[in-house]
Amino acid sequence: MPIKRNGLGKGLDSLIPDKNVKTEIESKAPDEKAAKSKETQIVKTEIIEPENKTGELLLNINEVEPNRSQPRKEFDEDALLELADSLRQYGILQPLIVQRKKGYHEIIAGERRWRAAKLAGLKEVPVIIKEYSPQEVVEISLIENIQRENLNPIEEAVAFKRLLEEFNLKQDEVAERVSKSRTAVTNSMRLLKLNDKVQQMIIDDMISTGHARALLAIDNKEQQYTIATKIFDEKLSVRETEKLVKSLKNPKMPVEKEKIEHVFVYDDLVDKMKNIMGTKVNINAKANGKGKIEIEYYSEEELERIYDLIMTISQ
Incomplete structure (x- = not known):
């Protein structure tokens, strides 16, 4: 059961009551004599629980689960431990955004805080319950992570692609929703054309997006991975990578020979x-x-x- 969070002073209930009080006046005559003289009034009070609570609540942390389809898949363990230390001292200052599911509440925004709260040993987390469409869930998760710069380039590209394909948005519509240029969205999704092993190297920070964009000029995916490995082993700069790729695309050796x-x-x-x-x-x-x-x-x-x-x- 959601536990109502205590506020300061009179609490939020004085401003935004979570319960409605329904007062019903019933007339009742105890006996004929009273009925003739004066009607006795009985006041009945019934507490009505609202169907959709959207205020800030405290939930048992075990009643909250992450959204399995949210864009972010990788979490920095060291950063989580640092956040957990902070939560032990100050608690969670910004509530999680969740929506009701059958038997649990699904995180829309705030999975990192939830993970750190578990590490910190917290039993409850503050939440705000909302109702969103599947498309809105993806958009909110994507926007939150982009604003916090929490997504790696591949996670971001996958999220853009999902908005395009699953919800039939156009690239300019996606760009508008995430406050990026259409070119930035296009260049991001181009990274998904790379060899899967090269994509993982981007996720692992072995090569940068600048290196990756240079590799897009190579059609052969195995060759992409070979050059990516060379970039990492030899610590090539983006400029050196561009020159290497250009030499592979336009070899000069036969001419020199x-x-x-x-x-x-x-x-x-x-x-x-x-x-x-x-x-x-x-x-x-x-x-x-x-x-x-x-x-x-x-x-x-x-x-x-x-x-x-x-x-x-x-x-």
Whole structure:
């Protein structure tokens, strides 16, 4: 049974009574003589319990259970222990938001406080009982955790996806409800395209969302995990990761190899041209057989000599 929480002074009952008093006046004549003289009035008082209590109450902690479909799945144990120490000294200052279920009350907002209260050994927790639709439950849980920055990036992305798919919301509608930009919601959900093992690395803070976004450019999920492991092992920065992914997407090794092969092919030609020109000649070979020839000169007279030589050869 919910236990009504005591207030200060006269308590909240003086402002928001939880009980209605119904007064009914019944007429009754004890005997004929009294009926002739004066009717005797009897006042009956009945206490009516309201059907929906929404004020702050104290509930046995064992009557309260977490919402299994709430976005947040990971809880920092050290942070919970710190909160538990605080609750032992000051109690729970902000009540949990719950809704009635068959045989128990389900947490809508405040699971972290509930977990810390259990660690602290508290027997009761303050709650406010509300009634919400399934969609409102998800939205409230998501918004509370986002505002407190309690969700990891994958939990947040899963919650956004659920609002889109389960409740048929559009991305701009989701963005409006959680006070984020549409781009932020889109980028968040893109993380769900990563290899499951990479997603777990994000949850475990082994790689950042910046690293993860760089990995999205790689289609092969096994390769995503391979690079993610390299990022963690070698402590690569986001910029270094972006360069690594770019090199994998646009490899330059074949071009460099081709360029080197061209240099070897043209070495003989360079030697012959040097002998003809009588000065330094260089061939800068590029891909696809293209390139340029550089002929050096060291004075105007030498330039004129090279020009005359070229004109003689061309005739």
